[in-house]
Amino acid sequence: MAEITLKNIVKRYGDGYPAVNDVSLEIKDGEFMILVGPSGCGKSTLLRMIVGLEDITSGELRIGGKVVNKVAPRERNLAMVFQNYALYPHLTVFENIAFPLRLAKTPEDEVQRRVKETAELLELTDHLDRKPANLSGGQRQRVAMGRAIVREADAFLFDEPLSNLDAKLRGQMRTEISRLQRRLGVTTVYVTHDQTEAMTLGDRVAVLRKGVLQQVGSPRELYEQP
Ligand code: ADP
Ligand code: ADP
Numbered sequence: 001m002a003e004i005t006l007k008n009i010v011k012r013y014g015d016g017y018p019a020v021n022d023v024s025l026e027i028k029d030g031e032f033m034i035l036v037g038p039s040g041c042g043k044s045t046l047l048r049m050i051v052g053l054e055d056i057t058s059g060e061l062r063i064g065g066k067v068v069n070k071v072a073p074r075e076r077n078l079a080m081v082f083q084n085y086a087l088y089p090h091l092t093v094f095e096n097i098a099f100p101l102r103l104a105k106t107p108e109d110e111v112q113r114r115v116k117e118t119a120e121l122l123e124l125t126d127h128l129d130r131k132p133a134n135l136s137g138g139q140r141q142r143v144a145m146g147r148a149i150v151r152e153a154d155a156f157l158f159d160e161p162l163s164n165l166d167a168k169l170r171g172q173m174r175t176e177i178s179r180l181q182r183r184l185g186v187t188t189v190y191v192t193h194d195q196t197e198a199m200t201l202g203d204r205v206a207v208l209r210k211g212v213l214q215q216v217g218s219p220r221e222l223y224e225q226p
Contacts, residue, residue, distance in 0.1 A: 001185065087140060100147060
């Protein structure tokens, strides 16, 4: 687990207006932070800089106290969940979840143990032999989360993970993500443009507008102002 600290982070694409403009934010160890704002406000860019998929123009990014501006994505030990589940269609649920462990050449007995524990947590135990095509949308989303969780990453990063689901499933998955995050206590950054998610999921909400951080506070502070 790790805290994530952004100090005066700027991202410029070309010479226009910065996509992310002098953002400073401290995400505490174990905290569930929501990044919310309209389309184009810089949420994904900020998340991609944290993961390391985008260079930082200026400012300092620390994960677990260490400056990681120049650290490659694979050395950051973060797990990202995308909105398109990015599951491998030809692999079973077991192998989809096991994938990052296979890449890391984890010993087989440990792979078995960790995948089974993860599947139990996500109620996927009965589906381990299935292929993604034979799963419901919610189950597929859980497999994608399983792949993130199994790595025992220092933090979870979610990029609008529920936007492809119907309203009912979205509600269900909101509850599950919230339960799982509390149970695991892993630092989480969750990007959304959905106010309901912003109000219900996180410990704190950071509101971005045109690349500028406008407000940070608990959902209560932000949404129940007198
Ligand atoms: P959000 O995730 O909030 O929708 P983004 O981070 O995707 O916003 O985009 C923020 C701004 O940066 C937008 O104006 C977008 O057009 C611009 N942008 C994002 N990615 C690129 C890119 N690769 N090249 C140029 N501009 C980009
Ligand atoms: P390469 O140039 O060899 O593809 P990169 O530094 O671009 O290497 O990143 C690839 C590695 O970083 C992947 O093996 C993966 O483990 C990790 N990685 C990349 N993107 C993400 C992400 N969104 N979430 C978690 N890990 C990622």
